[in-house]
Amino acid sequence: MATRDILKTLRAEHDELRQLFEQMEGTTDRAAKKRADLLARIKANLLPHAKWEETVFYPMFAERADRDGLKTHAEAVEEHRAVEKTVPPDVHAAEFGTPQFAGRVKVFGEMIDHHASEEESTMFSMARKLFTAKERAGLDVAYEEWKASPAAAALTAVAEAKTGLKAAARRVTRRAQ
Structure with a gap:
């Protein structure tokens, strides 16, 4: 059996x-x-992942990080914040069968790929030094349990509601212009 590791997950x-x-x-x-089905799958995968990083992994990382690690942490937090506040609402404000949707979802994917690539190359290499293999395995178990918890469902529901409200506001604003 393969050893569990939160970074691999x-x-x-x-x-x-x-x-x-x-x-x-x-x-x-x-x-x-x-497109609607794929967007639902993206949200179902992305939201619990992002919320767990923000509420558990990033704070633990920051507690152990040196100055460079804290800069990496701050950048990751800001990328999460920027994506959450802008891109998903814009994607949801567009009709699925339009070039606007295609363009917005492409930018969304590029931002996620950029963030994930930086996280994997910089933050994860730092985390391997900050957390023992046993700690990373424990975090992996905790993450799996958390994803099935009411807390995860609540955080995900709040994030989806915020996105929906922002998207609705953007649709109304665009129609009024």
């Missing part, structure tokens, strides 16, 4: 998101239902 989730965005990029404007 997070990387595998990044790879799954990359594949979903790649599938999305291969759709046409006529594939509105497929």
Whole structure:
């Protein structure tokens, strides 16, 4: 049996998101239902992942990090914040069968890939030094349990509600212009 490691799990989730965005990029404007299904899968994978990083992994990383690690942590937090506040609401404000949706989801995927690549190359290499293999295995178990918890469901629901409200506001604003 392979040894558990939170960094391997997070990387595998990044790879799954990359594949979903790649599938999305291969759709046409006529594939509105497929785009909706893919976006739902992206959200189902991304939201618990991001919320756990923000509430558990990033704070633990910051507690142990040196100055360079704290800069890496601050950048990761800001990337999460920037993506959450802007891109998903813009994606949701567009109709699935439009070039606007395709363009917005492409930018979303590029931002996720950029963030994941930096996280994997910089933060994860630092984390391997900051956390023992046993600690990383324990974090992996804790993450799996957390994803099935009411807390995860609540944080995910709040994030989805915020995105939906922002998207609705953007649609109304665009119609008024």
